[in-house]
Amino acid sequence: MSQNIMRDDSALSIEKSIEGRRAIRFNKINDDSISIDIPDNFLRKTKPHLPQLSELDAVRHFTKLSRRSFSLDTHFYPLGSCTMKYNPKINEDISMFEGFANLHPFCADSSAQGTLEMLYDAEKILCEICGMDAMTLQPAAGAHSEFTGALIAKAYFEKKGEKQRTEIIVPDSAHGTNPATAVMLGFNTVNIKSNADGQIDLAALKAAVSDKTAVLMLTVPNTLGIFEFEIEEITRIAHEAGALVYMDGANFNALMGIIKPGNFGIDIMHLNMHKTFSTPHGGGGPGAGAIGVTKLLEEFLPYPRIVKENDEFKIKEDYPNSIGKIKAYFGNVGVHLKAYAYLLMHSKENLGEVAKNAIINANYLLKKLKKIYPAYCDDYCMHECVLTPAKDLTANKVKTLDIGKRLLDYGFHAPTVYFPLIVHEAIMIEPTETESKETLDLFIEAMEKIFEEGKNNPQIVKTAPHTLCVKRLDEVAAARKPNVKWKNQLGNSAVSQKLM
């Protein structure tokens, strides 16, 4: 186990190996007719240094280890900006349907009609709920969608002969991937500050736009969990300067079914299938993105695109003004399949309910907690709220990190902390739409207890967690120099033994 972490070595000690103990023992075969000729240099010369355990010990060990993890299936996961919502289990089964999962990417269009129809239809539904004219499901993730969208903008201005448009305006409340995307494509980023309400400052925006502006890139809702009230005026100002407006819609679960971005002047937008449409964010599996555009920009979309001709679905690659290919084959089809099932399951009408519940849950937490955890914007929020530790806590040097760690003792995954960067000691909470009032009340109760502790007995918060096997990690070392190999008492790792 990693030496980077401190652990209690009690009941769940990792070192269980006892010389000579084992699970099953095979009988030696005394049958001369069976002879296997293994070349000498492939024969092991020394015994492998593996842990020696009974089967029961091994099974119990791993089962206990698995229970130490926090997961969506076991704990409330209020990670802001990540939308760890409930993702119906049935969609996991659907994504493994053989006809989809075993399809060869090079098979003829005629043999892939089901997959092509599913992708085609998913594009159409997403276009409708976004108010966009065309969509591609090619991007592999949110940031990859941004990259694709910005390439489309670049191609558009090149065709228009406006190569002087080299700037992307990014408010300071944008997700960090937005300016990173702009820089990766060689644009200069122009940062504009938010006002005290967490909204874009219109005067600052007017001063920033010019004939050099290619794109105004907005995260909606922004990372403060706020919707821009002046969105129509904002997109008007950008358009008047000849720029395009890009919307980072990664957190579209706050808006879907309520508003259509195409109706308030968005030219390009992306969605995160993981986060909004039934694929968990994180956990190592693939995600998927989608890019929607208005008619004006459709010709620049990446290929292949799926078209319907005479009731047959076809893959088309012949788009002379396209930015080209951005992903192999058809994108992450399994993820889109889950999204498609989710869209059909809810219907366009009910998607609005999902968004409303996400907003209600976040505002419930905000209202209940803002007295003891002052909010950056305490009016109301969208799907997430940004809180901070109160003076009673900061006076005792209790920090956001300590609160996050103490929540683990109370059985809650920590919220997102220290993000967005523009809020000092930010605690960013996104309850998602599927959490019950009972769960939210337990979370509120834990936050209230932590507040009292921080005020009266701060040491207990500052040294948390106390109930987990892992205390405070050296997080940088754990990420940069992970050491997850089992080593025997001699310090030999099982996998690095020489075989010859």
Ligand SMILES: *Cc1c(COP(=O)(O)O)cnc(C)c1O
């Ligand atoms: C998560 C997120 C992204 C990045 O998405 P990835 O799939 O992780 O690349 C971009 N913008 C916002 C607002 C996000 O929440």
